[in-house]
Amino acid sequence: MSEPEPREVCQRCWRPARVCYCAHLPSLETKTRVMLLQHPRERDKPIGTARMASLCLPQAELHVGIRWDDSKVLAQALANRDAPPVLLYPGEGARDVLADPPKGPVTLFVIDGTWSQAKSVVRDNAQLRALPRYAFTAPKESEYRIRREPKAAYVSTIEALMLVLGALEGDPARFEALLAPFRAMVDMQLAHIGSGLRRPGVRKPRPPSSLADRVPAILRERTANLVCVVADANAWPYADRVEHPDELVHWAATRLGTGETFERIARPQGDIGPNTILHTRLDGSELSGGVPRSQLFDDFAAFLRDDDVLCAWGHYAPSLYRASGGSLPEGTVDVREAGRRFLRGKVGTLEDFCARQGIVADALGRGRAGARLGQLAALTRKLAMTGRE
Known part of the structure; x- marks a missing residue:
């Protein structure tokens, strides 16, 4: 049996060319500096949204890792007096960012990963834990139809940024454009699944592993x-x-x-x-x-x-x-x-x-x-x- 030809992959969004969403990416300038800290296990998820968000926001940075206390990137962001750092993460003492957003430009730290992964990143980084916390309750259920969220109120990273940046920048309507590539990705993925064009591949049997x-x-x-x-x-x-x-x-x-x-x-x-x-x-x-x-x-x-x-x-x-x-x-x-x-x-x-x-x-x-x-x-x-x- 001949090996299937490798798929053409977009070098910008890292998606297969047939489901590339780059044509739908907006470019949204912000006063807010967004620091996306992505858990390594989330990096290779093909339907993740942190990279998508970073491509839409020129003032956003995407970094991958778990431990950040020794990071020069983190240290520089924490020392930014013109845009003081805050953490988007729920917990005791967190303020409602939609109802009571911080005044002036801020550096917004966002953890990208499953809830378990995000919890471990915050737990293991003392400087992140010490930041003022903001959270929100999503006004509607997530549109993430190709990935199951643990609870109906949970949303994807890019949906969260749409809501939070709308509040921080005082222009919710402008940031609805973040959902254009997200919706395109979801629709294309569902159409691709429904068409039966998903590459079946030939799985090689996994050899039994010893303890x-x-x-x-x-x-x-x-x-x-x-x-x-x-x-x-x-x-x-x-x-x-x-x-x-x-x-x-x-x-x-x-x-x-x-x-x-x-x-x-x-x-x-x-x-x-x-x-x-x-x-x-x-x-x-x-x-x-x-x-x-x-x-x-x-x-x-x-x-x-x-x-x-x-x-x-x-x-x-x-x-x-x-x-x-x-x-x-x-x-x-x-x-x-x-x-x-x-x-x-x-x-x-x-x-x-x-x-x-x-x-x-x-x-x-x-x-x-x-x-x-x-x-x-x-x-x-x-x-x-x-x-x-």
Whole structure:
């Protein structure tokens, strides 16, 4: 059987030529600077709308990634006094952008991805969490007929920008033009599906994978060098995050190859948050008696070896460490993502995953961080040993 000829792809919208929407793209100048932060898993979705929005808005920038606390692009946008940054994301303390838009030009940060992906991006980036939040309730259901939204009130990224920019710029009618390429894409996609012209392709059977194949090779090959790290913060409610951003107060680590552990409690530089003691499981005297944060950083730098490989559950711990002024080696292994690949599905919390795997671990330090470090080390060791039995 001969291989099908490759499809012609538009180099502007990255869609197959037969469903290219470029002829419908408007060019809408804005006083608002739009920063689209796209989750990497959304980048290759053929019917996503963030790229479409960036092509319509000359003052928009599209960036792909998860962790932004060390980004020069983010730092420059956050420092823009002429257009102060705000975050389009729901949550406690968020203001209704349609009813009460901010005054004057702003830099609008928009997270593009599924709700789960957007939640992880905001959770793992302290500087984004600290921004003033705005949200809205869509006046009608999404027109995204080729992609199912989790709830009827949810809309696509470009539909959200149509509503929000209309409010920010004071001209809702002008930004309805954003829906022209969106509607064209939806209509062409539905017509293409209905015509039966979708390329059937010939799927090659997927060879069965071993459990070891589902685990990052670095966990098996560098087990002796793996250093698991866990962090806790002096964290305030979202409504107070601008005045009280998260600050690192507890850092714990263990080297799997030797069993060495590291633990420091850093004295909070600001007031202790109302839920910090309950969350960290440390009492007030432990927190107030902690070392200066600079000493924590110096001591951990002395603990690390040149060939160590850091492992963390998600990106929060290393992001918090860096956002609080510390420096870490690049290339942290995300054990949560490794677990997702191992299970080929959702893993839940660290505690949930350990329970499902039958892991019962002793704490390797004080408080919540010590308990989680024991769980993370046991789980990482189990994943690293997968396939060796």
